[in-house]
Amino acid sequence: MEFIIIPIVLGLFILFASFFTVKQQSSFIVERFGKFQSIRNSGLQLKVPIIDRIAGRVNLRIQQLDVIIETKTKDNVFVKLKVSVQFKVIQEKVYEAFYKLEYPHDQITSYVFDVVRAEVPKLKLDDVFERKDDVAVAVKRELNDAMTTYGYDIINTLITDIDPDIQVKNAMNRINAADREKTAAEYEAEASRIRIVAKAKAEAESKKLQGQGIADQRREIAKGLLESVEVLNSVGINSQEASALIVVTQHYDTLQAIGADTNSNLILLPNSPQAGSDMLNNMVASFTASNQVGEAMKKANSTKRLSKRNSDDLEKNESEE
Structure with missing residues (x-):
């Protein structure tokens, strides 16, 4: 019985080992x-047991390798770049991919380092940010030329990060902030200029309208005076007398209007050319008269004291006798 089981088990093992x-x-x-x-x-495959063996497996899906490189730009700024390489094995070249290249990731990394460190030192830092796609295209072109021989197809290369030195980054941020402040100051200055111009135009228009109003007012006053003179002439008053009457009437109307305001602190002074001189002469005359009255009062008081003193002395003498 045992001799039968062993060949059966061995046969089943060989059978199962033949398929994968x-x-x-x-x-x-x-x-x-x-x-x-x-x-x-892909699929169910057959191999000869013991004689054939599976040496390895090749992945045909798209893979991604991220490479971080530190290099220097043309303006001597050290910068770190992250390059993402998307690649796959060409199905028709699985043999080359498996047997010709042992460590594909290391090979791709070496080519990326070589290309990036050849391209970036030609550019300034600002140009690296602006022309990163050109650097990525150069990396892809170089990798395709080199890796196709080994059965690899480079699908795409992307520069996903550019990280300058922290001090350079802070300086760039300060420059950017200064530029924005400059732009803001220019806009504020322009807005201030617009406000000043608008205010000046408004004031000019206001003065113009005010002048027109004063002119209209004086025109109407002149018409009113003319009508008043005509009315007075019609009753036998000549033009000179009418003018004097109108002036006196307006003078007293003005005084009445001023007097009607109980909270007014206005003081009326003569306003003729001779008024200042007359006022000064009157003030001098007042001061002179005041001094004269003062001197007279002093003399009178002195005489009164002297008379009183003589009277007191006379009474004293009489009492002693």
């Missing part, structure tokens, strides 16, 4: 006694 499956987007390398035999794609 390959997943989608993958390729298996089959070797026979250490020599390349075939490439097996």
Whole structure:
């Protein structure tokens, strides 16, 4: 019985060892006694047990490798760049990808370093930000030329981050802030100029309207005076007498209007050319008269005191006798 079970078990082992499956987007390398035999794609596959073996698996999906590089720009600024390389194995060149290149990631990293450190030192820092796509295209072109031989297709290269030194970054931020403050100051100055111009125009228009109003007012006053003179002439008063009467009437009307205001602190003074001189002469005369009255009062008081003193002395003498 045991002799029957052993061959059956051995047969089942050999049968199961003969079949294997390959997943989608993958390729298996089959070797026979250490020599390349075939490439097996997705699906159920058959191999000779013990003689054939699966040497390795090749991933056919798109892969991404991130490479961080530190280099110097043309204006001597050290900057770190993050380059993302998207690549895949060409299905028709699985043999080259598996046997010709042992460490594809290291190979791609070396080419990225070489290209970036050759392109970035040609550019200033600001140009690196503006022309990062040109650097990425150069990396892709160089990688495609080199990696196609090894069965790899470079799908895309992207520079996803540019990080200058922290001091340079702070300086750039200060420059940017200063530029924005300058722009804001220019806008504020322009707005102030517009306000000043608008205010000047408004004042000019106001003065113009005010002048027109005064002219209209004086025109109407002149018409009113003319009508008043005509009315007075019609009753036998000549023009000179009418003018004097109108002036006196307006004078007293003005005084009445001023007197009607109980809170007024207005003082009326003569306003003729001779008024200042007359006022000064009157003040001098007043001071002179005041001094004269004062002197007279002093003399009278002195005489009164002297008379009183003589009277007191006379009374004293009489009392002693």
